[in-house]
Amino acid sequence: MTDSSAPSPPAPAGAHATAEPAPAPRTLAGGAGLAALLTTPDKALVALDYDGTLAPIVSRPSDAVPAPGAMAALGRISRRVGTVAIITGRPVDAVLELTGVERFTDLGHLLVLGQYGLQRWDAETRQTTAPEPLPGVEALRSALPDALHDAPAGTSVEDKRHALVVHVRRTADPDAALAALTPALTRLAEEHGLEAAPGKRVLELRPPGHDKGRALRGLVAERAARSVLVAGDDYGDLPAFEAVDELRAGGLGAITVCSDSPEVPDVLRERADLVVSGPTGMVTLLEVLADRLGA
Numbered sequence: 001m002t003d004s005s006a007p008s009p010p011a012p013a014g015a016h017a018t019a020e021p022a023p024a025p026r027t028l029a030g031g032a033g034l035a036a037l038l039t040t041p042d043k044a045l046v047a048l049d050y051d052g053t054l055a056p057i058v059s060r061p062s063d064a065v066p067a068p069g070a071m072a073a074l075g076r077i078s079r080r081v082g083t084v085a086i087i088t089g090r091p092v093d094a095v096l097e098l099t100g101v102e103r104f105t106d107l108g109h110l111l112v113l114g115q116y117g118l119q120r121w122d123a124e125t126r127q128t129t130a131p132e133p134l135p136g137v138e139a140l141r142s143a144l145p146d147a148l149h150d151a152p153a154g155t156s157v158e159d160k161r162h163a164l165v166v167h168v169r170r171t172a173d174p175d176a177a178l179a180a181l182t183p184a185l186t187r188l189a190e191e192h193g194l195e196a197a198p199g200k201r202v203l204e205l206r207p208p209g210h211d212k213g214r215a216l217r218g219l220v221a222e223r224a225a226r227s228v229l230v231a232g233d234d235y236g237d238l239p240a241f242e243a244v245d246e247l248r249a250g251g252l253g254a255i256t257v258c259s260d261s262p263e264v265p266d267v268l269r270e271r272a273d274l275v276v277s278g279p280t281g282m283v284t285l286l287e288v289l290a291d292r293l294g295a
């Protein structure tokens, strides 16, 4: 439900004055979630997606660097809120390399949950923990070249060790390529004990049972968070948005943010309490929050 009269969250005592107005969620629940975050930031969890949210979408995954100002704003916020987490489909190593976050000092409680929560990097220990990949991944890796023999030119595979991602963004007709490849790749993934999950011009072949909803619920419980901000832009973020409904029912304050672009699934945009204009809009939001938190 949208409500243009949703209240603006209060500025916490001692916050720096900011030229930017407070972001205005379009729902009452989102306004309440944002107010909870700003009032008691040490009990808050800020959970952000990477591709499409902190970093603009580009043709090659290895080129997806953060939007200007994104990491600086994240660093500021991480020193004020209880926990900041990048929850992503990317492997932890890729996020560390693309963001350069390991070079930052004083990151507060920053976590990177990679591969939908399978991997975890903690800024306090600077260590990554991860289980061994499922055996089906290796078998699928061997089977993929044959399965993609007739795939359109420009199709490529991203090997994430725990999962394999078929990319079609660089084919002549990405939507047609994805539609043509999905049924056979879904069957192949299932034969190897994996699941196929759609993303922006990709099909992820990944271990079942791990999604951003599970990762978010786990972090909320672990960190005893009382409020949460969740931001995302793709189908992979939907389970986290859905988890918010359940968490709210349990008394948590929450705001969901859509990092918008023409490729964002309608279902995600419609569910969001606040819609910002892609990673650039996300950076503005994070900067305003950092200002409001006096960071």
Ligand SMILES: O=P(O)(O)OC[C@H]1O[C@H](O[C@H]2O[C@H](CO)[C@@H](O)[C@H](O)[C@H]2O)[C@H](O)[C@@H](O)[C@@H]1O
Binding pocket: 049, 050, 051, 052, 056, 057, 058, 059, 060, 061, 064, 087, 088, 089, 090, 158, 160, 165, 167, 169, 199, 200, 201, 202, 204, 234, 236
């Ligand atoms: O959870 P996320 O942080 O959003 O990661 C999800 C997948 O994102 C990546 O693919 C997407 O971004 C690429 C670079 O901009 C783009 O080329 C691709 O079309 C997008 O779907 C990544 O490569 C995947 O491994 C992630 O799982």
